[in-house]
Amino acid sequence: MNTTEDKLRERVKELTCLYEVTSIIVNSDYDQLEKSLEAIAYCLKRAWQFEKVTEVFLKAGEFQVQTDDYSKDMVTLVSKIKVFNKVEGEVLVGYPSNKYTLDDFLVEEQTLLNNVALAIGNLIERKYIKDNEAITKRQIERADRLHILGEITAGIAHELNTPLANILGFAELLTDKITDKETVRDLEKIMDNAIFSREIVKKLMFFACEMPQEMKTVKLIPIVTNVTKLLAPTLRDKKIKLDIVFNNEDIALRADTVQITQVLFNLIMNAIYYSPTEGSVSVKIEETDRHILLIIADQGEGIPVELEDKVFEPFFTTKPIGEGTGLGLSVVHGIITSHKGTLQHKPNTPKGTIFTVHFPKL
Template identity: 65%
Template sequence: MTTVKDKLKERIKELTCLYEVTSIIANSDFDQIETSLEAIVYCLKNAWQFDEVTQVHLSLGDYTIQTEGFRDSMTMMDSNIKVFNKISGIIKVGYPEDRYFYADFLEEEKDLLNNVTIAIGNLLERKQIKESEAKVKRQMERTDRLHILGEITAGIAHELNTPLANILGFTELLKERIDDSGAVRDLDKIVENAIFSREIVKKLMFFACEMPQEMQPVELNEMIESTLKLLTPSLRTKNIKLTKKFGSDDIRLRADKVQFTQVLFNLVMNAIYYSPVKGTVGVSIIEKGKKIQICISDEGDGIDPKIEDKIFEPFFTTKPLGEGSGLGLSVVHGIISSHKGTIQHKPNKPKGTVFVLDFPKL
């Protein structure tokens, strides 16, 4: 028979556990959640009536923590951990099945377990809120930087356009007046590099949104087919297999044809560049509700998680020096945003990257 003294002792254990769990959560480091969860598990073990044989198991996302003697066959009580009203984990408290029954658990212990799972859920909610706030802050800072850089870039692009045009014009005039073949070859190199520089200026102006848009309804399948034909020599050079999947014969959206072609060209060219010889590049278009989704995949090494937040930043590139200006994906991002679309990337299976573009239907 349970005495008043025994009942009081159990209430003290439960209150002590709740106090300790509250303290652990209050002082929890969001970067060391597993340490906090482990401490909570051992607090619970000591709070139950038969603490010498009590075992605890906690499962939450990537975390699985349990006391040494826990077994799935034990007599158990459990409580779900909810994060934003969604079940995300569970805590189980068990006694040896050969000596104890569910009736051996106290009602107060059930209340304690429920309170602890609520507290853990609140901790995880605060963690997610903090991470979301940090992400929004980074996006705002990035937007501010891009805005300032865009203004600077627009000015630089305008300043460079005139001297580049003069270099090209006067070089062509010199070629007409010089008979020396060696000098002509040198002048050809000047023209070639001036044209390359002019293309960079165009990209800068795209990035800075200085190129006027001519928005009109375009037939997407036809545009992609035309872009892929331009890239046939690059595909052939690396013996790349191209797979195409179009969800419909007539998919239309409102776009600037020149800018949209540049988006497709850049992304498919990147897919070819990063795919191995005899690899596969995939292009697909599907209609999803009120959106049109374009997916471009490669079989390269994928994007390192350490740099995935930087790939759309201007002048950032993983290509060797001289093979990329670091403006391609920045320009792509800017054009897609101006078309009220979004671009994301995800791992391809078994390896590589998939860029996913979403646009509103016409």
């Protein structure tokens, strides 16, 4: 490139490329970011001195695009893409190595590439910020919804306790006075259903954090062992392999023993229920500097995206009628919240669900 006209032509191409890249980024759809990155790659291809043989490779975070004839053996200019000051990818512009060398690139082309890499990094940062805002908004909305449900549930539970106690008490009195066996059997059915209803009320009060707690220092591993013994028949029936992993036998936290047992029982029982026959369930107990983690993973079908925000709501269940009240996970959520912990779920690999409980350390 010897003449002033050639130099001017190259500067115009570079400025045009920067303008087009800026326009692409401004109008980017964060849900279709790969298309924007592909458009940027072809903008770069047109901006180089020998554009007919120029090829581009671009990798940013989870996204990766390249022009049609890019190959790894090309001679390339490289610029790293940084997202929040951390390298998250790179953009390469290359010529065929059998005809060109690094000397065939212009100094200005490296500057252009650095500017484009910076702009791509800023785009990815904005996508991450947007995604985090959406996640935070959903978490706040779910927390508000669960708080309102907790207040309503507590009121319902208190209102139901008295009439259930009356039904049970008067049915017991009638049982003592009546001699007809058929009538006694009917009264026993009334009492059994009243007791079942009272257990549901108790679970509702757990969800609403209305049950009194006996907080003390408890060791987790013995509780896990006791729960697995209770679930041994179910594990045998489904031929489920249960893997228990922990990094310290003496892991302890301040908790209500009965409630923590209920948390473990419900989460492991759910994992067994949704895992296929001859599948496996893993239970990990980890201690970090600030938290104690309970991680229960199954190999079931997983939680559909449209149901992710509903699984902790009372009376919501995907189990067939008669196999679940829909109170298991809502109760677990209420107990964990009352222990100042958090409960989260995410997909397992290749399929299934992982529930993770974070408890604060003593």
